[in-house]
Amino acid sequence: MSKTSTPVDEALFAFLRTRTIPEDTYLRDLCAAATEAGLPQIQIAPEQAAFLQLVLRAIGARSVIEVGTLGGYSAIAMARSLPADGRVLTHELDERHAEFAREWIANSDQQGKVEVVVGDAGETLAQLPDAAFDAMFVDADKSGYVRYLEHARRLLRPRGILLADNVLAGGRVAGGTDETAVAIRAFLDAAAAVPDLQSVVVPLGDGVFFGVKQG
Ligand SMILES: C[S@@+](CC[C@H](N)C(=O)[O-])C[C@H]1O[C@@H](n2cnc3c(N)ncnc32)[C@H](O)[C@@H]1O
Numbered sequence: 133m134s135k136t137s138t139p140v141d142e143a144l145f146a147f148l149r150t151r152t153i154p155e156d157t158y159l160r161d162l163c164a165a166a167t168e169a170g171l172p173q174i175q176i177a178p179e180q181a182a183f184l185q186l187v188l189r190a191i192g193a194r195s196v197i198e199v200g201t202l203g204g205y206s207a208i209a210m211a212r213s214l215p216a217d218g219r220v221l222t223h224e225l226d227e228r229h230a231e232f233a234r235e236w237i238a239n240s241d242q243q244g245k246v247e248v249v250v251g252d253a254g255e256t257l258a259q260l261p262d263a264a265f266d267a268m269f270v271d272a273d274k275s276g277y278v279r280y281l282e283h284a285r286r287l288l289r290p291r292g293i294l295l296a297d298n299v300l301a302g303g304r305v306a307g308g309t310d311e312t313a314v315a316i317r318a319f320l321d322a323a324a325a326v327p328d329l330q331s332v333v334v335p336l337g338d339g340v341f342f343g344v345k346q347g
Contacts (some may be wrong), residue, residue: 133202153182156212159205163237166203169232173182174229175202176271176297177337181209184269187342188213193266198222198285199253199280200272204233204246210269211242220246221260223253223270257283265289270341274312277319285326290347294329300339 140148156178167173173210176184188196188210194217198207201224211220224230237246247255254276265287270280277296284294299305299320304313323331323343331343 153178171203175205180337185213194218195265197219197265199270203231204236207246208242212244223249223256254279263289263344267293274315278322288345292345293341296341298338299341
């Protein structure tokens with residue numbers, strides 16, 4: 133049994149990337165346009181998008197909630213792995229981000245599959261029905277992650293998947309005292325205390341939490 137994970141340095145990562153992650157030219161253009169429009173460059177990495185797509189395909193997801201739209205990169209990426217009648221309901225606080233995302237979603241081949249809901253996700257998620265979603269991807273304010281975990285417990289169907297980005301908190305999650313590290317640690321502690329949630333952290337990008345609601 134291996135006691136440690138094999139470290140993946142940049143050269144090894146570059147090797148793996150060219151063999152497993154197809155380039156999405158539309159999303160590459162979206163990133164360039166988002167930079168030009170002054171949006172922060174904090175969307176998920178292509179390898180994380182590929183991971184989300186694989187997970188959603190593997191479970192045959194049709195209905196996905198996202199918390200944190202930004203420019204629509206991850207929402208469009210996830211929509212690509214859903215069937216034609218699949219739906220991504222993505223929640224965004226910032227009107228300007230939502231407007232940019234709506235435009236890029238409307239011009240994409242995933243138009244009709246992604247809906248942007250504007251508002252504080254803590255409130256907008258409360259309006260959604262119980263056990264109606266196959267997966268939820270959390271990628272927004274870190275101080276809200278514990279709150280989003282509670283929403284996920286209600287909103288996900290049995291065997292539904294909870295995914296969350298940045299759970300390594302830039303490598304500081306174990307002992308960091310900054311706001312992000314403390315918030316993510318609280319999230320991981322809260323998730324570990326949920327009896328019907330089995331989880332693992334996948335060290336892609338800044339770490340992807342991957343949990344399955346039992347039942
Ligand atoms: C890291 S970005 C999302 C990136 C996006 N998932 C992607 O990969 O393309 C975080 C987004 O969450 C939004 N956000 C922050 N607090 C929020 C809240 N309380 N409710 C909804 N969205 C929020 C921010 O405005 C920002 O656009």
